[in-house]
Amino acid sequence: MNEIQELYQQVILDHNKNPRNFGKIAPATNEAEGYNPLCGDRIDITANIENNIIKELKFNGSGCAISKSSASIMTTLVVGKTIEEAKELFDEFHKIVTAGIRDRVDTLEIGKMAVFAGVREFPSRVKCASLAWHTMINAIEKKQEKEINMN
């Protein structure tokens, strides 16, 4: 497999075509909007968190194959997890897309994230792969980005 084939492997193309947990939860206990200024993509994360556990989490918006498939896989990984576990998964994911380093390769979650290891060869695409994850963290921590408000 060359670098470009590794980046656009079948799992990624599949999640791009048929994203899991795509849509919006209303009402939601937590939500955040993520934004990638490089490509203009926006992503909405909505979630229901009860007793520190992510009961439900969905994403909405447009994005490239890398960001969409990453969002899709992220949702399948964090639903059912505690907030702390979701943050730990994010740390692992970040390592994979920036350095390809995997501390533990023995879990199902890490195995699923590993399809994004090819992203590290494309520095401009790391943001695409991480956008949904960052937005998920903002949603569960209830943080939001600032905008100029002209109204």
Place this chain on the structure above:
Amino acid sequence: MNKLDIDKIRNDFPTLSEVVNNKPLVYLDNAATTQKPRAVIEAIENYYRHYNSNIHRGVHALSQKSTEAYENSREKIRQFINAQKIEEIIFTRGATEALNLIVSSYGRQFLKAGDEVLISNMEHHANIVPWQLLAQEKDLKLRVIPINDNGELILEDFDKMLNEKTKIVSLVHISNTLGTINPIQYVINKAKEIGAITIIDAAQSIQHKVIDVQKLDCDFLVFSGHKLYGPTGTGILYGKYDLLDKMPPYQSGGDMIKSVSFERTLFNDLPHKFEAGTPHIAGNIALGYAIDYIQSITLEAIDEYENYLLDYATNKLSEIDELKIIGTAKNKASVVSFVINNVHPHDIGTLLDADGIAVRTGHHCTEPIMKRFGIPATSRASFSFYNTIDEINVLYNSILKIIKIFK
């Protein structure tokens, strides 16, 4: 269509023979920045190797030489856009800084609450955000001329929007995203009838079209050097002398003063009043060489050949059913923005890059255009006179391959 010796021209640009991902570079991102001819690269090297020195103050030989080269470059630019006076040519870091200068200096001094600033739906963010910030500060009204589905200004709406409160009309000449060439002469004439100040963003037109600021009779015109085959970090603000003269300084410090004491400071004359600090001397000198290079080919020949490339690319890409061109104005420059069904522009960009093709993907710093067309982003191929029909064919074939991957 062989008035230009393309092989010879391509030889003048060292970057064009680079290999990217084991493929010959196909550089189609000229609206973002153009490659530099050897004459420009050598002018920079020559300055640093042989006469590196500060300008406007030394009495020694090198300083006199650099000052002369610097001011010669200013004169070349004056002639290039046919400004009346050399003092009307201000060196800036680029079109963005030039616009910020106008907004901060003219805008802050002369606009007041309730005044209206008119821009268009196809402005670059650099001609939106500075006005937004000033509008917040001074309670101005920012109004936007709409565009139609082809990406053309709706002039009937523009006519109606003009009123006695309109103090500024600031318009892009050629859209970096859509390629639309705006009827700036019409807009300037109309704006002048009601006494508004006219500003033209020529960042995407200066490298394609002959610009004559006296004929246009605009009050200000800005462009960047790096899109004109010159160095990055260079740009020009043209302004009418009387306006520039009554404007307060933008930045302050060295070179922009006549005398300084702790009690009072006397500002320098134009153009130095707006050029605080040591500028990009090498870059601004080299910009003059870029203009020499363009004039050796002539803008008329450049425009004709680029139109030929545009027509070929438009026809070729239109053959692809899954592809849609965004920006179909009647009057267009050599920019082709497009979207492909079910393939995000960012993926297109990465996959084209794997074939050595450089295009820009994203919103091109024109998010309101994306919103107008209901899309998040486009891929944009923008052509220069050093591009070829063969390169457009490479782009076409690579796009077909991408569509296959995502089927």
